Amino acid sequence: MRLLLMSDTHLPKRAKRLPEELLAELPRADVVFHAGDWVDSATLDLLESRSRRLVAVYGNNDGPELRARLPEVAYADLGGLRFGVVHETGPAQGREARCAARFPDLDVLVFGHSHIPWDTVAPGGLRLLNPGSPTDRRRQPHRTYLTATVADGALGDVTLRRLPQR
Template sequence: MRLLLTSDTHLPTRATSLPDVLMAAVDEADAVIHAGDWIDEPTLDLLESRSIRLIGVYGNNDGPGLRRRLPEVAYAELEGVRFAVVHETGAAAGRERRCAAQFPDVDVLVFGHSHIPWDTTAGRLRLLNPGSPTDRRRQPFCTFMTLTVADGKVYDVTLHRLPPRR
């Protein structure tokens, strides 16, 4: 099963649309995970319409409409891999320890907020932050992630760097 991970799309404040490369990857994915800070409901509508399966949460910048439609934390089991999705995990220092304690029955925690790509482990918990496809902040590139899950394992985690916007 092919998964696409994204977060912090911040439309229309940071960009007017999602990058074509990201949308092509959405079309190829079996499931899309969005870790919050959508900002507008049309982005949620777009990803719902283009995704085979969409798993998403709201972020700190998301208003009442998105908060009515999305949970703060989402859980899903995909091909035997247990996922949790949340927007914020707190400070980078101690993140792995805190998240392993907070999500003891999860294999992969997908999070956002910082716009900083992240791929670490805490025991058997893997923590993934795909960065942002529209707002790189202090990062050199806008990014998103893809991975494959099968038979209870995670394979081929790839951070995709997006070309600069014109």
């Protein structure tokens, strides 16, 4: 099972549209994750129409329309793993312990907000993944997203994808 993870698209504030490289990944993904801060409903409509399965949440920059359509926290059982998605996890310091305590039954937590790619394992084995942002790199050297696979009850091939400079 192939996964595509993104967050913090902030359209159309940070970019006019999703990068072509990211859009080209959609048909290859069995499940698409978006960890919030869409800003516009058109991007949600696009991902719903082009994704086989979308697991998504709203973020702190998302208004009433997106909040009415999306949960604050989403869950999915995929290939024997329990995934969660949330936008905000708080400061980097203490993140692993805080998330392990908040989400004790998860195997993988996808989050956003910081625009900073993150891949760590918390005490107890919770894997924390932040794909960064495909449209707004902020202080990062690249715009990014993640791909991964699930096979035989294990997460594998977690790869940070860097998008070319605009």
